[in-house]
Amino acid sequence: MAASGVSFSNIAPRPTNSLRLVNPPTIQPIAAPVQQRPPAAAMLGQLTANGLPLPPAPSNLPHHPPVQANNADANLMPFYDVLETIMPPTSLQITNLTQRAQEQHCVFYLTLQQVNQVTMNRYINDSTNRIEYPVQVQLRCLKIQPGPQSDVFPTGVSCRVNKQPVTLPAVIPTNKPNAEPQRPGRPINLTPLCRLSPKTPNLLQMGYNYDSTASYCVQICLVRALTPIDLIDRIRDRGIRAADFTRTMIREKLSPSDCELAVTELVASLKCPLGKMRMSTPMRSEACSHVQCFDAYSYLAMNAKKPVWKCPFCDQPSPYGQLYIDAYFQEVLSSPTSSELERLQFLPDGSWSAAVDRDSADHPAADSGAAAKSTASDPSAASASATAAAGSETQNGRAAAATVNHFDLTESDDELTDGDGAAVAAATPAAAANAAASPSNAQQPQQPQPPPPAPAAPRPSEPIVISLDSSDDDNN
Numbered sequence: 001m002a003a004s005g006v007s008f009s010n011i012a013p014r015p016t017n018s019l020r021l022v023n024p025p026t027i028q029p030i031a032a033p034v035q036q037r038p039p040a041a042a043m044l045g046q047l048t049a050n051g052l053p054l055p056p057a058p059s060n061l062p063h064h065p066p067v068q069a070n071n072a073d074a075n076l077m078p079f080y081d082v083l084e085t086i087m088p089p090t091s092l093q094i095t096n097l098t099q100r101a102q103e104q105h106c107v108f109y110l111t112l113q114q115v116n117q118v119t120m121n122r123y124i125n126d127s128t129n130r131i132e133y134p135v136q137v138q139l140r141c142l143k144i145q146p147g148p149q150s151d152v153f154p155t156g157v158s159c160r161v162n163k164q165p166v167t168l169p170a171v172i173p174t175n176k177p178n179a180e181p182q183r184p185g186r187p188i189n190l191t192p193l194c195r196l197s198p199k200t201p202n203l204l205q206m207g208y209n210y211d212s213t214a215s216y217c218v219q220i221c222l223v224r225a226l227t228p229i230d231l232i233d234r235i236r237d238r239g240i241r242a243a244d245f246t247r248t249m250i251r252e253k254l255s256p257s258d259c260e261l262a263v264t265e266l267v268a269s270l271k272c273p274l275g276k277m278r279m280s281t282p283m284r285s286e287a288c289s290h291v292q293c294f295d296a297y298s299y300l301a302m303n304a305k306k307p308v309w310k311c312p313f314c315d316q317p318s319p320y321g322q323l324y325i326d327a328y329f330q331e332v333l334s335s336p337t338s339s340e341l342e343r344l345q346f347l348p349d350g351s352w353s354a355a356v357d358r359d360s361a362d363h364p365a366a367d368s369g370a371a372a373k374s375t376a377s378d379p380s381a382a383s384a385s386a387t388a389a390a391g392s393e394t395q396n397g398r399a400a401a402a403t404v405n406h407f408d409l410t411e412s413d414d415e416l417t418d419g420d421g422a423a424v425a426a427a428t429p430a431a432a433a434n435a436a437a438s439p440s441n442a443q444q445p446q447q448p449q450p451p452p453p454a455p456a457a458p459r460p461s462e463p464i465v466i467s468l469d470s471s472d473d474d475n476n
Contacts, residue, residue: 078320080223087220106204139188144215151185156209161193228300246328247350254348266346274298282329285318
């Protein structure tokens, strides 16, 4: 210690009784931790509906975190407004490697605000006596791939919410060999099966078949359902296509061109091909090149039940985002001159007129009816038409009498055939008159002709008069 140059002789030892605490801290009681609800993503696959823990997944199975997939585009799902996301897109995992059928459990909660939104907007439908939910808890099944997705179900899908089966779309039958039936993809309303309480969990059980070519995920959202009238109002708010646009289209189609195929007549109907009724809101898609429109309400109501989104005329894809209202057809429908019209004919200058009904030209009965109306007001015209009709009937009677052929059944079969075996007949006006005046012709039924005999020797041809009033005994 002396080598280090430090001396401890001047350091007094610390007394043992001088140890004390300066400003001791005050002891506060420890509050019990507040039991907060874990997020839905942390509860996935951990609890059942009764609060019991699920068996842990085997460590050799792949585990995927919640998928960061985009929501469906508004063009693909326009009948719903997404208000909130209750459960984010979560991948359907492989829970059992020994069999193809898989099953996964997911738990989700509803907040107090979400419960109030659902319960405050529900009502009872008087026609069906059922509770309707404009604000819904909606399940969606999507493929795991980038970009906006449309709803698609895996094969062998089944769904239960709180141990109650969920009604899924009907299976589409297929005639392809070794092809599994598929269900059409669409959102599923889970509201009637959910526990509308912020303290009670909801259990979702998904059953599906393992698919090595695609991966799927499920998502639960709080949405507001829209009606076709709501969508029509939104399309109207986006703007109505000016009437000059349609006039320019008509002029271009009816303008003369150098090509061999040219449009000489352009006709449109005021009836919608979907509802077979007069259009109320004419609509067309931006992808359509034709002038004809269809009714907006009928088109949207059809796609609400079965989403096809194709034009009923040209079969081109016509999603919701490409639809617009045509002001030209609105002017035509509101015009008093078109109140009783069903078809229009467009003129080269872009205007329109009533289409010529070609059925009247093909069916002269309509013209005769019009002539009857005109002769009813003019007696002289009526007498002239009656005289002309009588003259035409006389000429028709003479022509019919001149073409009547008469055969004498009393002659033998040899006399009725020529050298080639063909029957020979001579028709005279006198014989025609006698045959027409004979009463037995109208009462006696015509006898069946026997089969032709073998050809006989040729004989000179001579006029043969056959009378039908002979009895069968004379022929024998």
